Amino acid sequence: MMKYYFDLLSQPSRALWIFLKMTKVPAQFIKVDLGKAEHLTDKFKEINRFQKVPCIVDADGFKLSESVAIFRYITSLNDVPENWYPKDIKARALVDEYLEYQHNSVRLPCAMYFQTKWLIPRLSGNPIDEKKAAAYKKLMEQSLNNLENVWLESADRKFLASEEISFADILAACELEQPKMAWYDPFDGRPRLRSWYDRVRDATNPYYDEAHVVVKKVIEKNGKSKL
Structure with a gap:
């Protein structure tokens, strides 16, 4: 299952969080506490080299950052309602x-x-x-x-x-x-x-x-x- 790293203080984190909930795309939601600087740890740097949220690690280990790139990746792999990102x-x-x-x-x-x-x-x-x-x-x-x-x-x-x-x-x-x-x-x-x-x-x-x-x-x- 894809792991989704986020903090709801982050605007793009919230947008992807809402999108994932709306479309019911399978994901494990993992909070990264920005207030505690968890994104700046060496452990998190192994997950996202830019040390920002949101980001994902897919089931096969594929890592990706940047909300729009993540959104396009998710819609390419999952059958989500077409209104979110039309095929036309x-x-x-x-x-x-x-x-x-x-x-x-x-x-x-x-x-x-x-x-x-x-x-x-x-x-x-x-x-x-x-x-x-x-x-x-x-x-x-x-x-x-x-x-x-x-x-x-x-x-x-x-x-x-x-x-x-x-x-x-x-x-x-x-x-x-x-x-x-x-x-x-x-x-x-x-x-x-x-x-x-x-x-x-x-x-x-x-x-x-x-x-x-x-x-x-x-x-x-x-x-x-x-x-």
């Missing part, structure tokens, strides 16, 4: 279009805004670098506006790549949870994005909410009034 070449290309767009255009600014505004000050004890946070906020808002106005260009567009949910939607939704932990509401003034997020969450529950228990606790601890 053009429909699949539309999912791939977002998967490639995601890394620098959504993940980078959302993650770095969260880290600069909340995580780094919390770990270091130093004050927030407001100048750096403002720069990442500007990039993040450009990306959020692109999701609202380009990817979801009309109220009739239900999901990012098609009329059915795909892995692109899970990956994007999990990423948008990060700024919420740093007192920023990504859906404020973006009604299409909010409606899309609600559809993604509804389509993937109860697993979506289960994957975000820790994130929700952080948001509540930071104070909903600040969102």
